[in-house]
Amino acid sequence: MLAVSVVVAATVSLLALPIPIQALPLFRRAKSSATYLSNAVAAANVLNTKNDWYDQSTGQWQGDWWISGNIVTTLGDLAEADTGYASTAEGILSSVFTNAYAANGDSWLDNYYDDEGWWALAWIKAWDITHNSKYLSAAESIFSDLTTGLGGACGGQWWDKSHTAVNSINNELFIAVAASLANRVSSKKSYYQKYAVDQYDWLFGAGLQNSDSLFMDGLDMSTCAPIGAVWTYNQGVLLGALVELNQVTGNGTYLTMADTIAQSVINHMTTNGILTESAEYPYEDPTAAQFKGVLVRNLGYLNTAQSNGNYVSFLQNNADSIWSNDLTSAQDIGVDWQGPAVNISAAAQDSGLACLVAAAVASS
Numbered sequence: 441m442l443a444v445s446v447v448v449a450a451t452v453s454l455l456a457l458p459i460p461i462q463a464l465p466l467f468r469r470a471k472s473s474a475t476y477l478s479n480a481v482a483a484a485n486v487l488n489t490k491n492d493w494y495d496q497s498t499g500q501w502q503g504d505w506w507i508s509g510n511i512v513t514t515l516g517d518l519a520e521a522d523t524g525y526a527s528t529a530e531g532i533l534s535s536v537f538t539n540a541y542a543a544n545g546d547s548w549l550d551n552y553y554d555d556e557g558w559w560a561l562a563w564i565k566a567w568d569i570t571h572n573s574k575y576l577s578a579a580e581s582i583f584s585d586l587t588t589g590l591g592g593a594c595g596g597q598w599w600d601k602s603h604t605a606v607n608s609i610n611n612e613l614f615i616a617v618a619a620s621l622a623n624r625v626s627s628k629k630s631y632y633q634k635y636a637v638d639q640y641d642w643l644f645g646a647g648l649q650n651s652d653s654l655f656m657d658g659l660d661m662s663t664c665a666p667i668g669a670v671w672t673y674n675q676g677v678l679l680g681a682l683v684e685l686n687q688v689t690g691n692g693t694y695l696t697m698a699d700t701i702a703q704s705v706i707n708h709m710t711t712n713g714i715l716t717e718s719a720e721y722p723y724e725d726p727t728a729a730q731f732k733g734v735l736v737r738n739l740g741y742l743n744t745a746q747s748n749g750n751y752v753s754f755l756q757n758n759a760d761s762i763w764s765n766d767l768t769s770a771q772d773i774g775v776d777w778q779g780p781a782v783n784i785s786a787a788a789q790d791s792g793l794a795c796l797v798a799a800a801v802a803s804s
Contacts, residue, residue, distance in 0.1 A: 471756065477796075483793040512532075729791055
């Protein structure tokens with residue numbers, strides 16, 4: 441569990457100059473969707489077979505609980521994009537569903553509401569590709585527990601059950617899960633939609649956005665002022681949540697807001713056009729290697745909902761840089777997509793995989 445509510449004095453979002461999309465480097469932009477998918481399958485095979493990353497007995501990768509939930513989502517995205525991979529993904533997801541649940545004391549819950557949100561989204565994705573009701577039921581059960589965290593300091597949802605922080609990420613995940621369920625559980629659409637809209641209203645009224653329209657890490661509980669760094673995954677989760685809100689409400693304002701955030705990410709969270717995390721992470725905590733994957737995954741969802749050439753170019757450029765500059769001879773992906781491949785981990789592999797999948801879908 442990564443707690444990122446500390447104040448960081450300098451972040452990439454504050455240091456990087458805006459880069460127009462025309463200035464993005466052209467690595468090998470002629471790649472086809474099939475090539476990106478082939479690379480993605482290769483990266484997924486490394487993720488699932490390298491050394492002891494994936495422990496089938498616990499249903500987790502490197503013992504990282506919330507990272508494993510993200511990996512389930514990425515494998516689901518790959519299965520949606522490549523039907524030839526679907527049976528492989530479905531087998532892994534089914535095994536994870538049984539074994540991760542058992543390893544966590546027959547529960548999807550823990551002390552952190554954001555952990556629970558990642559797993560709820562994972563099982564929503566599993567339902568999307570299988571339509572097996574057990575997955576959607578699990579997501580609904582998790583959401584029921586998420587509601588117990590409402591009423592945090594300054595409003596919103598507490599980050600944890602010990603009530604130590606009110607962060608952006610868990611509140612964004614709350615919206616994403618609620619809106620996603622509203623789009624999939626027709627008998628309870630209004631119930632989930634109200635939660636999603638109410639939480640959106642709180643989030644956008646809490647003063648968490650900086651002057652670039654990007655969300656900061658959380659709120660100071662004594663002053664309710666925004667604090668902390670600007671992380672890629674905070675922006676990413678919100679993009680996906682806004683896509684789901686647009687779908688359930690038919691209100692295009694949500695996509696307009698998503699576009700504003702996405703363009704700001706491209707302008708302020710990149711180095712020579714390549715998505716870049718704050719310098720302090722992921723070196724201090726390797727799970728932060730997952731952050732960029734969350735951003736590109738959800739940017740891909742936004743592009744599917746509202747095609748945008750800037751998004752397509754951005755995803756392609758990042759995927760090309762990963763495969764050209766951030767790959768070992770064993771097809772391990774590192775944390776810095778500009779390269780070289782360093783700090784190899786399951787989280788870094790999944791993050792790169794998410795970009796390859798998003799580029800494949802955007803190129804189709």
